[in-house]
Amino acid sequence: EPEVTQTPSHQVTQMGQEVILRCVPISNHLYFYWYRQILGQKVEFLVSFYNNEISEKSEIFDDQFSVERPDGSNFTLKIRSTKLEDSAMYFCASSEARFSAGISYEQYFGPGTRLTVT
Amino acid sequence: QQQVKQSPQSLIVQKGGISIINCAYENTAFDYFPWYQQFPGKGPALLIAIRPDVSEKKEGRFTISFNKSAKQFSLHIMDSQPGDSATYFCAASMRPSQGNLIFGKGTKLSVKP
Numbered sequence: 001e002p003e004v005t006q007t008p009s010h011q012v013t014q015m016g017q018e019v020i021l022r023c024v025p026i027s028n029h030l031y032f033y034w035y036r037q038i039l040g041q042k043v044e045f046l047v048s049f050y051n052n053e054i055s056e057k058s059e060i061f062d063d064q065f066s067v068e069r070p071d072g073s074n075f076t077l078k079i080r081s082t083k084l085e086d087s088a089m090y091f092c093a094s095s096e097a098r099f100s101a102g103i104s105y106e107q108y109f110g111p112g113t114r115l116t117v118t
Numbered sequence: 119q120q121q122v123k124q125s126p127q128s129l130i131v132q133k134g135g136i137s138i139i140n141c142a143y144e145n146t147a148f149d150y151f152p153w154y155q156q157f158p159g160k161g162p163a164l165l166i167a168i169r170p171d172v173s174e175k176k177e178g179r180f181t182i183s184f185n186k187s188a189k190q191f192s193l194h195i196m197d198s199q200p201g202d203s204a205t206y207f208c209a210a211s212m213r214p215s216q217g218n219l220i221f222g223k224g225t226k227l228s229v230k231p
Contacts, residue, residue: 004161031217043154043162043207045218056218091161095217106152107219109161 002026004110006092012116013082021077021113023092032075033093033107034067036060043091049075082117089114120145122210124222131229137195139225141208144189148210152219153182153193156205165206166193198229 005024013019025032034046048055049067066078075094079086093107123142131137141151150169154162168175168182168191175182181194195202205226209219 033218035219042223043209043219043221045220048218058218093161105217106164106167107217109154109163111159111161 004092004094004108006090006110006113008113009111010114010116012118015084015117016081019079019082019115021079021090021092021115023075023077023110024073025075025092025094026096026108027073029094029096029108031055031095031097031105032067032069033095034077035091035093035109036088037091037112038088046077046090079115082115084117087115087117120220122208122220122222124208124225126225127223128226129228131198131227133198133200133229133231135198135229137193137198137202137227137229139193139206139208139227140190141192141210141222142188142190143210145210145212146189147212148220150211151182151184151191152209152211153180154207154209154221156207156224162207195227198227200229200231203227203229 007022032049035043037043045058047057047061064080068076089112091112092110095105095107097105125140152167153165155165156162166177166180168184170186173184179196184191205224207224208222211219
């Protein structure tokens with residue numbers, strides 16, 4: 001069964017450093033998302049991406065964050081200068097199509113990357 | 119208005135019992151209500167989802183009940199098993215949103231043998 005994969009599974013970085021989290025969405029999916037989950041808290045939407053541009057972003061997704069689809073398979077989240085409060089699980093998700101016209105398309109989540117900022 | 123409120127925060131059920139988790143929302147623009155199951159160290163996995171044009175959806179032991187007028191929906195797990203022990207999140211999404219999901223805070227379910 002196709003699945004979303006993410007690397008690395010755990011990333012430890014020092015405050016102020018740049019990190020890149022990588023995701024390989026399901027191959028025929030067109031919409032991509034990043035969510036984060038601070039330990040013990042709910043999953044929060046960061047950004048959605050379609051056709052090589054950001055579709056929507058939350059208040060959390062400030063100028064420190066960027067996303068990119070550098071090739072036909074990878075989808076990356078970059079945090080330019082990490083802060084302690086960026087420590088969280090980061091989940092990539094993908095869906096076959098966009099929620100529209102009364103049709104809902106399921107989002108499939110990857111296993112996550114645990115980011116620890118020290 | 120963007121929130122989805124979930125209760126209880128934790129739930130302990132005996133094997134074979136019924137687990138019930140409730141969610142409430144305010145924004146009537148929400149149009150899609152999925153439930154996700156998450157095991158420790160794993161990503162959320164879609165369990166079952168419902169649209170507001172139906173009042174109930176059942177898949178195996180899992181049932182969503184939806185009350186549009188009360189703006190509430192709930193997950194029922196029948197014949198709960200120890201393997202169901204996980205954290206369950208309700209979520210909501212609205213058109214013409216890009217599809218971003220707004221999650222509840224989660225319910226940690228423990229099913230005792």
